[in-house]
Amino acid sequence: MPPGGANRETLMSLQDITLAFGSKIIQQNVSFDVRRGSIFAVMGGSGCGKSTILKSMIGLLRPRQGRYLVGGDEYWQGDDAHRVAVNRRFGVLFQSAALWSSLTVGENVALPMQMFTKLDPAAIRRLVELKLGLVDMLHAIDQYPSELSGGMKKRAGLARAMALDPDILFFDEPSAGLDPITSARLDDLIVNLRDGLGATIVIVSHELPSLFAIADDGIFLDAQTRTPIARGAPSWLRDHCDDPQVHAFMHRERPETPSGRTD
Template structure:
């Protein structure tokens, strides 16, 4: 069945490299509006590097990256900054400022990129923290809360400017299964409630199968993408040995126990 949704992000024959060291090449992908697109693969395949390129932190050495049909790298720095305001990013660690309260962390993008008055910013901060279930912790510091709460606080900051494209780097890393499942549900609520498009880097199978509806699989050895599709489709129908091993590894590990 053809997906008729609008393409929000696309790459065509992109190569990512650090000097002479090629991380991935021949990357072509399309992220549809309202989808949850997974970047998958084993350790060292370049998942986080691809995410960094998609948020503008790493310029491809070849190929083209488009946001809503606009070539991201052909414009001026001011034009790229304007496109970046459409992005919300949750880094793997949460990346909260330890010297600030949760409320101050969430307020920071609003203070930097809007002319809103302090009382309006405060109400918006309360709204964002309330959305992720952290309003009672608004005046707490990151050191006073759990890892799962820090991830949710980072998520509240990522949506502070109401972005329509969200990027998550291993959001479930280090979380227990129950907290991870709650975070997955929160991501689904963001997609459904705010109409956001989500790009997620993850190796957590339960999370990938639960929330992602499309994706790309990167291979560390060949340094090219070797599969496209939803995690469930790749699990059930892909015969690539690396993909099969990745998608069935929990079953394989259970068999060895």
């Protein structure tokens, strides 16, 4: 049985989800649970629908069919006010960090607090300093995104994702474009945030070293069948899953074609 924190409470549940753009099916028959306190990986090759799954989980794409429950409540059954309230539990780190270029790092982190709380400027400033301190970016509070390295932008984006103290964090390719050392430091930071803050993390990635290092559960999406074909921690899938597509991905091998030739 693949490990994945089976003894923990289910925080999010996708049940028989189908995602599509017009007549194009992206993924279908998607069902999985995310346990509280886990680091859950959505895996698969390019074009399999990883980021589309993430978009649906943060409320940017309504499924064509199926149910999505957060904390036991149906996400898509309620009105807009219900979804806004649920979204307050989410923090999102986008692949490009998506920082506002005209704002300083501190102003980027402060923006969600200014929009969604009634805190005074002094209180917001203290919280901004706290969030940036958690990701070792307090020294850059008055710098602009153009002055930051790739890794610094990711950490600033992470601080902004934590601005409203969410209990669920979503990361879209957090290690993309980073050198191996910076990527490893970001992995350590993600694990420390999970352990220190008790956050639940959903991560979309195809970076194998990061997946093996931090994820304790996950699902593997297949681009050809447009369905999930494996479930479990990435390290477990690497060592125990005998599906040829999963094995090839986890071991960086070329999968065989139906005729027995490699692509």
